[in-house]
Amino acid sequence: MAWSTSNRKSQLPPDWPQRCKFVLERDGYRCQHIRTDTERKCNAYANQCDHKDQTRSWDHSPANLQALCEYHHGVKSSSEGGRAAAARRKAARKRRHPGLLP
Numbered sequence: 001m002a003w004s005t006s007n008r009k010s011q012l013p014p015d016w017p018q019r020c021k022f023v024l025e026r027d028g029y030r031c032q033h034i035r036t037d038t039e040r041k042c043n044a045y046a047n048q049c050d051h052k053d054q055t056r057s058w059d060h061s062p063a064n065l066q067a068l069c070e071y072h073h074g075v076k077s078s079s080e081g082g083r084a085a086a087a088r089r090k091a092a093r094k095r096r097h098p099g100l101l102p
Protein backbone atom coordinates (compact mmCIF):
# COMPACT_ATOMS: atom_id res chain seq x y z
CA MET A 1 0.00 0.00 0.00
CA ALA A 2 1.08 3.56 -0.74
CA TRP A 3 0.13 4.49 2.81
CA SER A 4 3.41 3.11 4.12
CA THR A 5 5.35 6.01 2.59
CA SER A 6 2.84 8.60 3.76
CA ASN A 7 2.25 10.19 7.13
CA ARG A 8 -1.30 11.03 6.09
CA LYS A 9 -2.73 8.13 8.02
CA SER A 10 -1.42 9.52 11.29
CA GLN A 11 -3.51 12.67 10.74
CA LEU A 12 -6.71 10.66 10.70
CA PRO A 13 -8.76 10.18 13.86
CA PRO A 14 -8.58 6.83 15.66
CA ASP A 15 -12.17 6.05 14.71
CA TRP A 16 -11.51 6.70 10.99
CA PRO A 17 -12.44 3.14 9.91
CA GLN A 18 -15.84 3.51 11.61
CA ARG A 19 -16.37 6.95 10.02
CA CYS A 20 -15.47 5.48 6.64
CA LYS A 21 -17.90 2.65 7.05
CA PHE A 22 -20.64 5.11 8.01
CA VAL A 23 -19.96 7.28 4.96
CA LEU A 24 -19.73 4.30 2.58
CA GLU A 25 -23.02 2.93 3.87
CA ARG A 26 -24.67 6.36 3.71
CA ASP A 27 -23.56 6.73 0.08
CA GLY A 28 -24.60 3.15 -0.69
CA TYR A 29 -21.03 2.12 -1.64
CA ARG A 30 -21.38 4.23 -4.79
CA CYS A 31 -18.74 6.67 -5.99
CA GLN A 32 -19.96 10.25 -5.41
CA HIS A 33 -17.53 11.82 -7.85
CA ILE A 34 -19.32 14.03 -10.39
CA ARG A 35 -17.96 13.24 -13.82
CA THR A 36 -16.99 16.33 -15.76
CA ASP A 37 -18.10 14.82 -19.08
CA THR A 38 -21.60 13.69 -18.06
CA GLU A 39 -22.04 15.87 -14.93
CA ARG A 40 -23.48 12.80 -13.25
CA LYS A 41 -22.19 10.71 -10.40
CA CYS A 42 -19.64 8.09 -11.32
CA ASN A 43 -21.69 5.54 -9.32
CA ALA A 44 -19.03 2.85 -9.57
CA TYR A 45 -18.50 0.59 -6.57
CA ALA A 46 -16.90 2.72 -3.86
CA ASN A 47 -14.64 1.43 -1.13
CA GLN A 48 -12.69 4.62 -0.46
CA CYS A 49 -13.49 7.50 1.85
CA ASP A 50 -12.44 10.99 0.84
CA HIS A 51 -12.66 14.58 2.07
CA LYS A 52 -15.03 16.59 -0.11
CA ASP A 53 -13.40 19.90 0.66
CA GLN A 54 -9.64 19.46 0.59
CA THR A 55 -9.11 22.84 2.23
CA ARG A 56 -10.89 21.35 5.24
CA SER A 57 -8.95 18.10 5.37
CA TRP A 58 -8.91 18.41 9.17
CA ASP A 59 -12.71 18.15 9.15
CA HIS A 60 -13.43 14.44 9.45
CA SER A 61 -17.17 14.88 10.01
CA PRO A 62 -19.41 12.81 7.71
CA ALA A 63 -20.67 16.07 6.14
CA ASN A 64 -17.21 16.60 4.68
CA LEU A 65 -16.68 12.99 3.64
CA GLN A 66 -17.81 11.11 0.57
CA ALA A 67 -17.48 7.64 -0.89
CA LEU A 68 -15.21 7.30 -3.91
CA CYS A 69 -14.25 4.42 -6.16
CA GLU A 70 -10.63 3.38 -6.16
CA TYR A 71 -10.03 5.08 -9.50
CA HIS A 72 -11.35 8.51 -8.51
CA HIS A 73 -9.72 8.31 -5.09
CA GLY A 74 -6.43 7.70 -6.88
CA VAL A 75 -6.98 10.56 -9.32
CA LYS A 76 -7.84 12.94 -6.52
CA SER A 77 -4.93 11.89 -4.35
CA SER A 78 -2.43 12.25 -7.17
CA SER A 79 -3.68 15.72 -8.11
CA GLU A 80 -3.36 16.79 -4.51
CA GLY A 81 0.19 15.55 -4.60
CA GLY A 82 0.71 17.50 -7.81
CA ARG A 83 -0.50 20.71 -6.22
CA ALA A 84 1.80 20.22 -3.27
CA ALA A 85 4.73 19.66 -5.61
CA ALA A 86 3.83 22.83 -7.54
CA ALA A 87 3.73 24.79 -4.28
CA ARG A 88 7.15 23.45 -3.38
CA ARG A 89 8.50 24.45 -6.79
CA LYS A 90 7.02 27.94 -6.38
CA ALA A 91 8.64 28.30 -2.96
CA ALA A 92 11.94 27.10 -4.39
CA ARG A 93 11.85 29.74 -7.14
CA LYS A 94 11.75 32.50 -4.52
CA ARG A 95 15.18 31.51 -3.32
CA ARG A 96 17.70 33.25 -5.54
CA HIS A 97 20.55 31.25 -6.87
CA PRO A 98 23.77 32.54 -5.30
CA GLY A 99 25.38 32.59 -8.73
CA LEU A 100 22.90 35.21 -9.92
CA LEU A 101 23.63 37.72 -7.15
CA PRO A 102 25.51 40.89 -8.21
Ligand SMILES: [Zn+2]
Pocket residue numbers: 031032033042043044068069070071072
Ligand atom coordinates in the same frame (compact mmCIF):
# COMPACT_ATOMS: atom_id res chain seq x y z
ZN1 LIG B 1 -15.62 6.97 -9.39
